[in-house]
Amino acid sequence: MFLFVVRRLFFAVVLLLAVSVFTYLLFALLPTDPAALSCGIHCKPETVLANRIRLGYDKPILEQYWHFLRGIFVGRDYGFGQTAFSCPAPSLGYSFNQHACVTALIGETFPVTAFLAIGAFVLWMIIGIGVGAIAALNKGKWQDRFATGFAAVGVSLPTFYIGLLVLFSVVIWFQILPFPSYESPLDNFSAFITAMILPWLVLAVLSAASYTRLTRNGMLEAMNEDFVRLGVAKGLRLRVILSRYVMRQALIPIVTIAGLDFAGLLGGAIITESVFSLPGMGRMSIRAVVDSDLPVLVGTTMVAAVFIVLANVIVDITYGFLDPRVRVS
């Protein structure tokens, strides 16, 4: 088991290196000149040149990549003399558009994304598994038909549509909630909740749909297993059979997909954050694309990649705990 974890972690690092190479290649492939973007349209050529040298874009791409990679571990210094400044480790570069270290920018926006992801995740797991279980236990009855319908609708509706619809109806037409304006939960908790409740619900209800389907089908499949029949024949209570026999089996695929979905959300819920104007990492990424703010784009991509690769490792390890048959001896 230990060796298995070590091996998985090693490959995770290799994978992340590969991701960093490909994202960094953006600098070489895109026709935009990062130095020119750093000081607007009416920039003098000598300023552009000075900026290029200051930010290190005059060096060959491989050397630039090396400085980027080194910066993650030891931090990075820019410029010389009076204009010198530095981004401490782990440095993911410097945004010439926003005049800030990328790591600091991510540090500001990531908590918003994390709060959004955690809240939505908890809600959608409860709704998804709950509705799925009710459907499986009432197969063929109205509860089941309702749940199946909910799953079909939820899976097929896009976030931007439902998000806007909810925003318009709740905030503008019925005026139940004020227009969401994000505040840190440490500063103003009730404002935080008011701002987050709609994005949480929209994200949760839409994602819950596929979990409802997974739970329902997984449970129904498990209920037909011989070992569940043996559990009943032992004289066990229904509650015990459902938790130890049926859910235990149905949970395995759910854990796999939940891990990856959650990691994906941590990389930024681009659409939800944009619709509800939450200052999260997803909205920052999309703005970076529009502004050709390449360092920010590389930084957020790396952070998202780390979460997804890490989630894969964690899911693999959890899988071993959940199913003794895949445990590596």
Place this chain on the structure above:
Amino acid sequence: MSNTAAPVLSVQNLRVSFDTQDGTVRAVDDISFDVYAGETICIVGESGSGKSVMAGSIMRLNNSSTATTEGKILVNGIDVLTASEEEVRGIRGSEVAMIFQDPMSALNPYFTIGKQIAEAYVVHHPGASKREVHDVVLAMMIKVGIPSPEKRIDEYPHQFSGGMRQRIVIAIALVNNPKILIADEPTTALDVTVQAQILDLMMSLQKEFGMTIILITHDLGVVAEVAQDVIVMYAGHIVEQSHVDALFHSPTHPYSWGLLGSVASYGANKRGDLYTISGSPPSLISLPAGCAFHPRCVHSKGSGNACMTVQPKLRDVGTDGSRSACHLTDDVLISIGRGSDRS
């Protein structure tokens, strides 16, 4: 059958049907029989003749949302079919236990086998201490012949072979010393070499525990070896119920004649060909009128129209306690049954 004591299990007019999209499947249709303490009764019949459904209803294991069950099943004087969920749970595993056909899928893959045997014991002995449970589980594993049980108690089902898994299923079934053990084709999924071991184990444990065994099988060799009474089922009905010797020496139903004729070493004619029953079992959604077996029965022409219109009732035939559901007269049934060429 000449037993005067009360039966441990009494099945009375049991009917089980399932509602499907194609229509109502009458899996078990008006079955009655009694089982007495300590005996071994075999239920034989083709696949789809209702054996397993019938066995499942003794513990009320059939899916209640699609199955309709009528009649009475008395275990210890309690009617399993109308008892409360709590009462039925008290019977399951404690009074009546069950062994399933496929040991590869009958064990929970996510828990150690020690936990699974313990679980069966603890549910009916809620006050048992950990030490006691552990000892009971180990003793049970030794009884069913699992080598080095101290080591294997913490292993998972996938680490055991099919035969060993069936031994564990037997351990789970017997850990509460049940009065009745239902074995639903317990050897069908096993290697031929292991089949005999598992049967021997069941028979020796029956002597030790003194339980009644209801063995569902389509292996007539097994029937000849272990049964006292035999019930032959066809399309949800009992067509013959006899003592095992009577069944093999003078079967009293045309379907039994066909079954016995299709066994190698038993029914081969002088050229060595085996007898086959022509046709295939009827659909349980639309059974033929009259005797369900008549379209495949070579004797159905001999008794007028009764076979096509009237469903035969199970009745005593001869003096050896055999019961048969056939319109042929007793004399004909006995003389053909005793003959060497029944087909």
